[in-house]
Amino acid sequence: DAKTTQPNSMESNEEEPVHLPCNHSTISGTDYIHWYRQLPSQGPEYVIHGLTSNVNNRMASLAIAEDRKSSTLILHRATLRDAAVYYCILCQDYAGNNRKLIWGLGTSLAVNP
Amino acid sequence: DAGVIQSPRHEVTEMGQEVTLRCKLISGHNSLFWYRQTMMRGLELLIYFNNNVPIDDSGMPEDRFSAKMPNASFSTLKIQPSEPRDSAVYFCASSLAGGLSTDTQYFGPGTRLTVL
Numbered sequence: 241d242a243k244t245t246q247p248n249s250m251e252s253n254e255e256e257p258v259h260l261p262c263n264h265s266t267i268s269g270t271d272y273i274h275w276y277r278q279l280p281s282q283g284p285e286y287v288i289h290g291l292t293s294n295v296n297n298r299m300a301s302l303a304i305a306e307d308r309k310s311s312t313l314i315l316h317r318a319t320l321r322d323a324a325v326y327y328c329i330l331c332q333d334y335a336g337n338n339r340k341l342i343w344g345l346g347t348s349l350a351v352n353p
Numbered sequence: 354d355a356g357v358i359q360s361p362r363h364e365v366t367e368m369g370q371e372v373t374l375r376c377k378l379i380s381g382h383n384s385l386f387w388y389r390q391t392m393m394r395g396l397e398l399l400i401y402f403n404n405n406v407p408i409d410d411s412g413m414p415e416d417r418f419s420a421k422m423p424n425a426s427f428s429t430l431k432i433q434p435s436e437p438r439d440s441a442v443y444f445c446a447s448s449l450a451g452g453l454s455t456d457t458q459y460f461g462p463g464t465r466l467t468v469l
Contacts, residue, residue, distance in 0.1 A: 276458075284444070286457045339456075341398070341458065343395060343397075343398075346395070
């Protein structure tokens, strides 16, 4: 299984942008890049996903390198509620039309007031 | 929509006892995932159902673990007999169509299991 590599932890200040990096050098051509986050004592929640082009939604932006071997999740203005573990995940094809998420250990983001 | 519902939220049991965890999918969702989360190993996929059929159970640790979907909206994960190393948070997630690479998984609040 292709894997992702993320820093164990990062720190940010409130209302500043945050760039969360992820390396996935063994990514295959059909693998989608998904980001989820897990707030304390909660289940993970979806943030964003993409294949080749940069993506934006109300929560964040996803910048994907041209060679697709890395990506960056961008939180434009961090709030205290954004303190969470952020997972960069590859969605891989297997067994025909089935796909599964390959989870890493994520980046724990602390946001300082 | 109430989201994915899991019960119980906390379970404390003694080694050797049977444990049953329950999950109710979001209405209209066709895929169901059971995960286990520990500090050491992170989030691990145990089993994945699509339209009530188990697609991938390669993550189920051993024969002590079993999962069923008796109907389209409900699933159970059973551990018999339980062991201390099974202590973890167990998450259930559902999605509209698990076979799509753009599909989003919606997680429940989890069941924190402690086996003494």
